[in-house]
Each structure stands twice: as C-alpha cells, then as structure tokens.
Amino acid sequence: xxxxRDRLLGLRREVELTLGRLGAEHAAVxxxxxxxxxxxxxxxxxxxxxxxxxQVDALARAASERLAEIDAxxxxxxxxxxxxxxxxxxxxxxxxxxxxxxxxxxVACAAR
Ligand SMILES: [Zn+2]
Numbered sequence: 001x002x003x004x005r006d007r008l009l010g011l012r013r014e015v016e017l018t019l020g021r022l023g024a025e026h027a028a029v030x031x032x033x034x035x036x037x038x039x040x041x042x043x044x045x046x047x048x049x050x051x052x053x054x055q056v057d058a059l060a061r062a063a064s065e066r067l068a069e070i071d072a073x074x075x076x077x078x079x080x081x082x083x084x085x086x087x088x089x090x091x092x093x094x095x096x097x098x099x100x101x102x103x104x105x106x107v108a109c110a111a112r
Contacts, residue, residue, distance in 0.1 A: 005077050007101045012070045015063050022060040029053045066102075073102040085109055 033049045076082040083092050085106035092098045103110070 004082055008070055010075050011101060015066050019063045022056055028055045029056055069102040
C-alpha cells in the first residue's frame with residue numbers, strides 16, 4: 001500500500017524534474033537573448049525571447065510554490081497533522097487527498 005509520504009515524495013521528484021527542465025530552458029532563453037539584439041525593442045525576435053522568458057519564469061515560480069506545498073504536507077505527515085484541515089481541523093476527504101495529496105484544507109475551506 002502506498003502511504004501519503006510515498007505519494008508526496010513521488011510528486012516531489014516530478015516537480016523537481018520539472019524545475020530542472022525549466023532551469024535548462026531558462027538558461028537557453030538567456031543565451032538566445034544574448035545572441036540576438038534583445039535590447040532593441042523593435043527587434044521582433046527580442047520580443048519573442050522576452051515573452052518566452054516570462055513564460056518560463058512563471059512556470060518555474062508555480063513549480064517552486066508547488067514544491068513548498070509538498071514540503072509543508074510532508075511536515076504535516078511527520079507531525080501527524082496530515083489529512084487534517086489547517087483552517088477548521090476537520091478531516092480532509094480521502095478523495096480530495098487522492099487528487100491533491102498536498103492539500104492543506106478541506107473542500108469547504110478551500111472553496112471559501
Ligand atoms: Zn476546513
């Protein structure tokens with residue numbers, strides 16, 4: 001049987017892989033902007049690179065937040081508070097945890 005910790009650690013590895021990939025993409029975009037005339041705002045290629053860079057940065061930020069969520073969930077596993085809503089103290093439905101293993105609140109509190 002898979003424990004919550006196993007699932008969270010599996011999820012963590014996935015997000016770390018995503019972050020590693022985004023880091024490589026970020027480096028590639030930065031290198032590309034160095035090669036082109038990115039300072040020239042009339043250069044269409046420079047605008048594309050700036051857009052790509054913003055997208056990569058946004059994805060990396062989202063992945064970092066996800067990582068923080070997972071780490072917080074792992075801490076709750078260690079302290080025995082996993083599966084308990086952080087706001088109201090009610091148990092979080094198993095179905096919700098199956099979909100979002102790092103969920104910190106119950107459905108009712110998340111909807112609030
Ligand atoms: Zn709640």
